[in-house]
Amino acid sequence: MGKIDRAKRRVLRQAVADNLETIRGLPPRGVRPNVRRSRLWMRRLSIVALPVMLAGSTFLLSKPVTEPMFVVQRGAPHKPLAAAAQPQPQTLTTYEKVDPAALPLNVHRVVIDAGHGGTDPGTALPTLAEKAVTLDIAMRLKKLLERGGFEVITTRTDDHLIPLRERAHIANVSSSDIFISIHVNSIVEHTSEHGVETYYLGPTRDAKLTKLAAEENRESGYSLADMRKLLDGIYMDARRDESQRLASAIQSQLYGGLRNADPGLQNWGVKRAPFLVLVATEMPAILAEVGCMSNDAEVEKMHQPEYRERIANALFDGIRTYATEKK
């Protein structure tokens, strides 16, 4: 070993230390709650876009997927569902009986995010608004999870608009283990089709998915260029693998649990798309499109409390599958 200077010796020592951490199997950063990182995010977001070309599709590498056309309709605010489960005040200890600490689960705390709300109804039909469906399912899922020994955090418990950024913030400060966002699809070009699909965060080249994401990200105040910037920094995040596993577990339970009750339901699978709410959350996160409000038969079903309960059950089973696999 020849003589090497101090600077080299120091970086070498640090390189070795980093390797020893890897050998010891410390959990990857992305899955650990990390406040510093979120601050970095905020700083990154505030950078004024530079006058540079943001290259189109190649900036986000992924396999193109063929999708039905998505159009997210917007309309007037709606009343909450008549049969909606009563929202409960949100505290960290509302679970019944079972102490989560007693369970051998790595997933203790779950964030449930009911899509849309308040002035943003999501898909709005004369008789039914997406925001009400998502809230109702969220409340049902909350109950199921608490009964199952999980702690639950909700981003909204009533008909209010919570900005996406705020939703992510709620999730992040609660040090939750996973994040579940509930949405309902609307595919107006193909009203005869209906299916379920689950997204996790990732780049997509598909123009329709980009458009869908842009719609869902609309109230965020961030442009797609910002999103690209965000995504490029984290596409290799270990969180992605976990999110993908979570998405697979949920998607298979969703489809499996609903297809008997909903003839013709299609399995649209697990997909990636840059939904902002998935970008800014620091835990494995998914967004489930639990049905299609563009399909009349399904709207009929969505009106039935039993069917919404079934959806909540399917989501619950998905979460449990993921949590059990994780042990």
Next chain:
Amino acid sequence: MKEGSKKMADSEILHVGIDLGTSRSAISASNGERFVVDSFVGWPVDMVAKKVLKRSVMIGHEAVSNRTMLDLHRPLERGLLKEGSDKDVEAVKELLRHLLRLVGVDGNGNGRIPTSNVRAVVGVPAAALRTNKQYLRNTMKGIVDSLMIVSEPFAVAYGLDALLHTMIIDIGAGTTDFCVMKGRYPTEEDQRTLTSAGDSIDTHLLKLISERYPQANITIFMVREWKEKHSFVNKAPEKVVVTAPVNGVPTEFDITNEMKAACETLLGPTVETMLDLLSRVEPEFQERVRNNIILSGGGGLIRGLPEALQDALKQVGGGKVTYMADPVFVGSDGGLALAIDAPDTDWEKLSA
């Protein structure tokens, strides 16, 4: 030396630095050997192919040339091991064994250097996470005795003695890696990885040419070759005219505009990331970093690119971008330097 002791005389130990790249992988060894191979591994598709090729596996350029008869794998994706695919894991092992064989290492003894004497430093993209590294470690078990994994641009910086107030921009095939050296082992915030790199230019270029000349019969391999000959940004140094078959007849096409557009897709993200990282350097050192920007990787050969980056630096006070004249071995040489400099006591803790 004690019997049975794992520690060996220095002379028996082979230090190697390996740059595991998406498109090319290089190895530099302490016995003076250096090799670079295309990161392709292929297995004959059937018995006939096996008979014709007379081999059970092919690696590198040879594999690409015989691709029609092979189940061809490029086991790294954006500079990382493709996880979850057994074939790709097997391919990366073949690739590593092949690289080591080239410098004289042999798993079966045979009078050459046994794997148990090899200490390897392997470079991975800046954004590789702990899980990726753990995965790579598992894959390397049995292939080398001791292993240190480092961020690839850090290896480059170490090899060039550029540890303080410099920025490395490594434009590879799968990723463009950025790393600001602040005299310490780079942390997450000192580094960035973009997926805009050589491969994304190829995809873009293929798309643009196919759109303009739908009748031309072109492949990604042809496009890559054209790019490596004619790439440029900003002002065209010459007209880019290439030949491709139309219904089997070789035909000339002018792809100057497409080449420019495809190469320039790199500019935006690269400039933006460079300036962003610069803005995070402590103000008093920013000028020094600006004047010590090092461009490496095959993508750095795009004509006009260093100048374009320098132009962009003007808006923040100007700077200097230096291109590595011979970028092929800078990563592996840096890894080798690290391997040699790391003390024995550390190596003993780093068994693969």
